[in-house]
Amino acid sequence: MLFLVPAQAATEKKVVLSTLEWPPYTGVKLPDNGRISKLVKDAFNAMGYKVEFKFTPWKRAIRNVRKSKDILGYFPEYYSAARAHEFIFSDTIGYSPIGVLMRVERPVIWDSVADLSKYRIGLVSGYINTDDFDKLVAEGKMNIDYAPSDYSNIKKVIRNRVRGAVVDVNVYNYISLADSNVTKLQAKLTFLNKLLGINKLHVCFKNNEEGQKLNRVLNEGLKKIGHADLNSDRCK
Template identity: 45%
Template sequence: MWMKPALFLGLLALGLLSSLSALAADRVVLASLEWPPYTGESLPGNGATSEVVREAFRVMGYELEIRFYPWNRALNEARLDKDIAGYFPEYPEHWHKDAFLNSDSVGSSSLGLASRQEMVINWQTLDDLRRYTLGVVAGYANTPEFDAMAKEGRLTIDHSSTDALNLRKVLAGRVRAAVVDTNVFRHLLQVDPVLRKQRGELVMSTRLLGTNSLVVCFSDTERGRRLGRILNLGLRQVDQEAVYLRHFKE
């Protein structure tokens, strides 16, 4: 059957638009930060946690795009940019309930104190840490108890922009210890040029501050709630332990 060129082109354009809309509907955009080995733009699979989230969406038929920003900007972009469905990784105790909903767990983070070998802090309770200056990353949550004491001024806190800078301050004697995730600590001793040279001088305390679950926070919208349900279903089909073991051995 013969069709007028204008009508044919119109139908073709409509078909292309429908295809593009379908593709867009199956693409999820999340904000994240540079936090290797968990997340990072240049890491294999964008990091262990990124791979868990990406694989969970993949098995549900969705493609994940991750946009990397400094942490505080990642939070703002997730709030303001309607293309971004949420952000990760977050601790469930610190998600912003006014604007986001959290997913099921996509991993965990164990926090401890890194210090010089000869200056390890022997502590039993957080009150034992009050006499020391402790380094933390500005904008990062730690544990609820630690952050509450810091906010009340019951702990002496020194802020840095990155974990690497905190550990350098430990080496320089500017802080007694730094709060850091145990896997981040090991990763930085391998890849940071300054820390690698002096890695024998740094050690993690055997006592942990705590272990936090990691979650994805979705915008509290109809779309965000739907994507959260989809991710949670996908997570049931992902062997998270295997993903993390593979990344942490790399």
């Protein structure tokens, strides 16, 4: 007996990507898994691909791409020259404004990034921040306290365990509305209307033939759904 496979099932293409809980950009419980997840999914869907997301802690999200033959990329990632040697970076899928969160009554006073060396600063382990800041961290010129998540870093600021924390402003705004413990302290927390920088967000693919192919597919899909404007130079 001959069984016919539906044409759609026979031609379905699938890509598995690794990501993390990083609302409002990505998250299991967010509508469409978050604004950046939706963009990535829409772009691949426009090219005939079905997308599956694997949500894990950030370091594992990257490790999964290195070790798994099925997970071919991860997101959202900031560009870094070091990671560009290992992964293929997609066109821009969004922007991430990064600042130093602090308590109003204990401000972190800084004009240059080097000024931050005077304070104990919270970072998320495994995150890239900005080139200038990360260079000073790598040189051992910063007093750093590492945490597993942005939420942990925000709590450290609230409890005066660190003087400031490097946090994406949109992530902080989301947490400050979603968590009542942070909401009630909003008036006591500030970025002083200053940013360390604005980073472009990307999908990183394995640096092999399949990764190169998926990168081309995603970039074309972004253009197809009208998001080519995201790759402008407005944040340089």
